[in-house]
Amino acid sequence: MSDSEITRRQLLVGGALVGAACVTGAAALHDGALGAPPRTIKGAVPWREGTADVPPMVQGTAYRFFTAGEQAFIEPAIDRLIPPDETGPSASQANVHVFLDHQLAGAFGRGDHFYLGGPWPKGTPEQGYQSRLSPAQLYRTAIPAVEAYVRDQHAGKTFKELGAAEQDVVLRALESGEAKLSGADGKSFFDMFLQNVLEGYFSDPIYGGNKDMAAWKMIGFPGAHYDYREWVSRHGERVPYLTVGIKGRPGWSQG
Amino acid sequence: MARKVEIALGVGLIVALGVVGVEFLLLGDRAVAYTPMSATTLSVRALTQPIPDSVPNAQQVKLGQYLVRVGDCASCHTREGGAFLAGGLALSTPFGTIYSTNLTSDRHTGVGDWTPDEFYAALHEGAQVHGGALYPAMPYPYTTRVARADADAILAFLKTVAPVNERRSTNELTFPFSIRALVHGWNLLFFRPGEFKPDPGKTAAWNRGAYLVTGLGHCGACHTPKNSLAADRPSESLQGGTLDNWVAPDLTANTRTGLGSWSSDDIVEYLRTGRNARANAGGSMAEVVSYSTSLLTDADLHAIATYLKEQPARPDVKPNDPDAVAMQRGAAVFSDACTACHMEEGAGQVRIFPPLRADAVSQQPDPTGVLHIILAGDRTASTTTRPTPLSMPSFAWKLTDEQIADVATYARNSWGNRAQPVNAKQVSDMRSNLALTDH
Numbered sequence: 125m126s127d128s129e130i131t132r133r134q135l136l137v138g139g140a141l142v143g144a145a146c147v148t149g150a151a152a153l154h155d156g157a158l159g160a161p162p163r164t165i166k167g168a169v170p171w172r173e174g175t176a177d178v179p180p181m182v183q184g185t186a187y188r189f190f191t192a193g194e195q196a197f198i199e200p201a202i203d204r205l206i207p208p209d210e211t212g213p214s215a216s217q218a219n220v221h222v223f224l225d226h227q228l229a230g231a232f233g234r235g236d237h238f239y240l241g242g243p244w245p246k247g248t249p250e251q252g253y254q255s256r257l258s259p260a261q262l263y264r265t266a267i268p269a270v271e272a273y274v275r276d277q278h279a280g281k282t283f284k285e286l287g288a289a290e291q292d293v294v295l296r297a298l299e300s301g302e303a304k305l306s307g308a309d310g311k312s313f314f315d316m317f318l319q320n321v322l323e324g325y326f327s328d329p330i331y332g333g334n335k336d337m338a339a340w341k342m343i344g345f346p347g348a349h350y351d352y353r354e355w356v357s358r359h360g361e362r363v364p365y366l367t368v369g370i371k372g373r374p375g376w377s378q379g
Numbered sequence: 380m381a382r383k384v385e386i387a388l389g390v391g392l393i394v395a396l397g398v399v400g401v402e403f404l405l406l407g408d409r410a411v412a413y414t415p416m417s418a419t420t421l422s423v424r425a426l427t428q429p430i431p432d433s434v435p436n437a438q439q440v441k442l443g444q445y446l447v448r449v450g451d452c453a454s455c456h457t458r459e460g461g462a463f464l465a466g467g468l469a470l471s472t473p474f475g476t477i478y479s480t481n482l483t484s485d486r487h488t489g490v491g492d493w494t495p496d497e498f499y500a501a502l503h504e505g506a507q508v509h510g511g512a513l514y515p516a517m518p519y520p521y522t523t524r525v526a527r528a529d530a531d532a533i534l535a536f537l538k539t540v541a542p543v544n545e546r547r548s549t550n551e552l553t554f555p556f557s558i559r560a561l562v563h564g565w566n567l568l569f570f571r572p573g574e575f576k577p578d579p580g581k582t583a584a585w586n587r588g589a590y591l592v593t594g595l596g597h598c599g600a601c602h603t604p605k606n607s608l609a610a611d612r613p614s615e616s617l618q619g620g621t622l623d624n625w626v627a628p629d630l631t632a633n634t635r636t637g638l639g640s641w642s643s644d645d646i647v648e649y650l651r652t653g654r655n656a657r658a659n660a661g662g663s664m665a666e667v668v669s670y671s672t673s674l675l676t677d678a679d680l681h682a683i684a685t686y687l688k689e690q691p692a693r694p695d696v697k698p699n700d701p702d703a704v705a706m707q708r709g710a711a712v713f714s715d716a717c718t719a720c721h722m723e724e725g726a727g728q729v730r731i732f733p734p735l736r737a738d739a740v741s742q743q744p745d746p747t748g749v750l751h752i753i754l755a756g757d758r759t760a761s762t763t764t765r766p767t768p769l770s771m772p773s774f775a776w777k778l779t780d781e782q783i784a785d786v787a788t789y790a791r792n793s794w795g796n797r798a799q800p801v802n803a804k805q806v807s808d809m810r811s812n813l814a815l816t817d818h
Contacts, residue, residue, distance in 0.1 A: 377782065
């Protein structure tokens with residue numbers, strides 16, 4: 125859909141969602157976080173004993189954002205984008221759904237990093253995401269619209285009930301823009317969804333996805349090392365660093 | 380640094396009264412609240428502002444200003460956000476809070492009305508102008524060594540400090556620690572008044588150094604181990620102390636834990652700039668460097684170095700061997716979490732990030748300092764020569780108690796370092812002492 129076609133109901137639902145998210149999310153902001161107010165620093169760099177710029181960490185795998193109906197779409201859909209194979213785990217095996225859920229429940233979902241005011245003319249592809257919807261609103265409105273499209277195309281079945289090949293057809297139709305959804309822009313949704321799935325698969329495990337750093341190990345990325353300056357001039361040697369996340373690796377606790 | 384002494388002495392005083400047992404002392408550090416480092420700019424400006432020759436006793440006032448730097452009076456007698464030397468800094472002890480006194484020239488709340496005799500009595504005997512003993516939070520066991528002429532000069536300078544009418548808050552000590560008269564008991568046991576007597580067999584530089592270190596500079600207040608009643612152990616002078624969840628390292632000639640492998644120039648550079656090729660001044664010492672040692676003359680810094688270089692080495696205590704698997708885990712944490720600044724092999728980046736190889740703080744028998752720094756972070760002193768206060772963040776959120784114990788054990792026993800291994804219980808105790816949570 126074009127953004128000018130958004131319905132009054134969607135706006136109201138979305139507005140309520142943003143309000144609720146602000147109430148729960150405000151306390152979690154830290155310096156440099158999306159939505160944190162800017163500060164002017166004078167004199168010495170501020171420092172306080174016992175403090176650090178601690179990234180927001182996902183605790184547990186319980187859903188905070190997706191409804192049961194949304195989960196029934198998200199879980200199979202992410203595994204069509206990144207299926208399991210001999211090189212590495214599937215998206216759901218890497219807990220990408222946990223990543224998506226927590227991101228959408230927080231600052232990213234609220235669109236704290238987007239300008240969401242008007243006007244809303246249709247942008248060019250080069251201009252990226254152009255919508256009055258925050259990411260959380262986009263997911264919330266698009267998933268039921270995709271399910272409605274699937275029911276329409278596949279005799280009342282849900283996305284989850286389709287075979288893998290049929291699911292791929294649906295996703296391709298969203299990607300190309302061929303799938304015309306009622307009340308949502310399928311292509312905008314697919315683009316953001318694919319982007320977010322990739323982010324979840326390759327982000328540090330503290331954000332919920334990339335379980336056991338499996339995606340990093342798959343591509344040989346050693347992870348959150350500060351720098352490699354001591355290795356720059358050591359040509360031909362294998363850097364001995366093992367894959368490590370912000371909160372460590374098994375070797376920190378096991379001999 | 381004096382602030383930490385005050386706490387230890389306060390604790391010692393109370394225990395000396397025989398009112399409570401030694402176990403309170405052991406609990407002591409745990410209850411000490413963290414006090415943020417006060418902004419240095421204000422005090423440094425007041426401590427270095429030129430005294431015009433038109434002042435009637437200009438020479439004496441200049442000397443007094445200099446001696447206030449030597450004594451690091453500003454660290455305790457200026458509170459965060461308060462006026463220079465107006466006192467009011469809360470010194471938290473397990474038994475309550477002691478507030479530092481107002482040293483400005485205010486006639487009602489400061490020293491404006493004090494006579495030189497009264498001021499000398501305070502420094503020399505720990506006696507208060509309006510009767511009663513000072514709590515040994517004031518390091519009078521050290522300032523007793525100050526010469527009369529120097530005491531007079533300090534008061535002359537204080538009388539030029541802009542008056543601030545600020546009555547200090549009443550000490551909030553719980554009964555019976557609130558009974559001031561009982562300080563006399565502690566004094567009888569541990570306090571030996573007497574001005575410094577030079578040793579004619581030593582050089583002038585050594586004697587000047589001894590006068591500064593054992594007198595107004597009160598280095599031993601933190602760096603000398605305390606007995607069970609929190610008074611100095613004279614036979615272990617400057618061998619390193621533990622207080623307020625910090626270690627004041629060994630300053631003797633021990634090559635591993637002390638200054639044995641430092642040259643005199645290393646000591647002078649450290650005191651002048653807050654950094655040298657071996658270490659950065661952090662913790663409470665950062666304030667000492669900012670308010671005091673960085674503002675002293677080269678001659679005095681060399682004198683201090685001369686005296687310190689002649690302290691007999693603290694005897695070595697053979698540490699236990701570290702567990703090989705703990706060392707392996709510690710190496711993993713070190714490689715991933717520490718090498719960004721402290722580099723492979725603990726080489727550090729000299730005068731920026733302190734080396735850990737052959738580092739004295741890392742190898743103190745008591746791991747308190749190392750654990751404090753890993754858990755809470757640390758910041759180096761800001762000085763005129765090296766104004767940028769580099770800092771290390773807290774790792775309390777990132778590392779578990781076991782991981783911190785392992786990495787501390789590893790750093791204390793790698794690259795030639797050797798010190799007692801650390802266990803997770805010690806880390807968890809320190810974590811709760813510092814009121815830091817796990818994530």
